[in-house]
Amino acid sequence: MEFLTLAKERYSCRKISDRPVEPQLMDRIIEAAIAAPTAINTQTFKLWVMDSDQAKANLREVTDFTFGAQHFIVLGSGEKGSWTRSFDKKNFAEVDAAIVGTHMMMEIADLGLATTWVGHFNAPKLKELYPQMADYELIAIFPIGYAAQDAAPSDAHAKRKSREELVETL
Numbered sequence: 001m002e003f004l005t006l007a008k009e010r011y012s013c014r015k016i017s018d019r020p021v022e023p024q025l026m027d028r029i030i031e032a033a034i035a036a037p038t039a040i041n042t043q044t045f046k047l048w049v050m051d052s053d054q055a056k057a058n059l060r061e062v063t064d065f066t067f068g069a070q071h072f073i074v075l076g077s078g079e080k081g082s083w084t085r086s087f088d089k090k091n092f093a094e095v096d097a098a099i100v101g102t103h104m105m106m107e108i109a110d111l112g113l114a115t116t117w118v119g120h121f122n123a124p125k126l127k128e129l130y131p132q133m134a135d136y137e138l139i140a141i142f143p144i145g146y147a148a149q150d151a152a153p154s155d156a157h158a159k160r161k162s163r164e165e166l167v168e169t170l
Contacts, residue, residue, distance in 0.1 A: 006109055011153035013114030016069040016145035025111050026071060029144065032107035033075075038096035039083035045097045046136055048074040058129045059141065063121035069143030074126070075101050076136030097139045104142060114147035 001009075026049065033047055050059055050072040059072055066072070077097035084091045101117060108115045118141040127133045 010109035011157045012116035013147050013151050014067050015148035015151035016067045017148045019146045021071050029107050032103045033100045036100040036103040039092040042082050044078035044082045045100050046076045062126045065118045067143050069145045071144040073142045075139045078136050101140050115142045115144050
């Protein structure tokens with residue numbers, strides 16, 4: 001698919017079927033994450049694939065926003081080792097993680113799958129459940145699957161500010 005078409009058609013899917021996602025498709029999503037550019041390619045992000053029954057139960061303890069999915073990826077950013085802009089000491093770990101998350105979402109859509117960026121979750125509780133997450137800023141949970149038959153974009157999907165509001169040529 002042409003990229004701009006993909007970018008415009010991809011939407012935050014909030015109804016995912018219980019149809020399992022093939023392992024090779026999950027591998028492609030992870031490949032897209034690893035291919036994402038990060039500042040000086042430090043790649044200080046971490047992905048946790050949450051596929052076991054226990055992992056899914058734990059996710060349901062930290063968020064109500066699982067949307068029926070059977071597969072999940074949690075994305076974390078690691079500040080240690082990330083590039084920091086010298087002028088103002090801005091650390092780019094979260095920026096890098098956002099790039100990784102966007103790459104994953106676009107690959108998910110390109111594969112004919114669905115997801116949404118879930119930011120509403122109890123990160124401290126998730127870190128309690130998984131101590132290996134403790135040193136990371138937990139950025140997002142991505143529920144992944146095939147869109148349910150009655151899934152549709154929200155009314156806000158096509159709502160956009162005008163180019164004049166968003167772009168200024170200097």
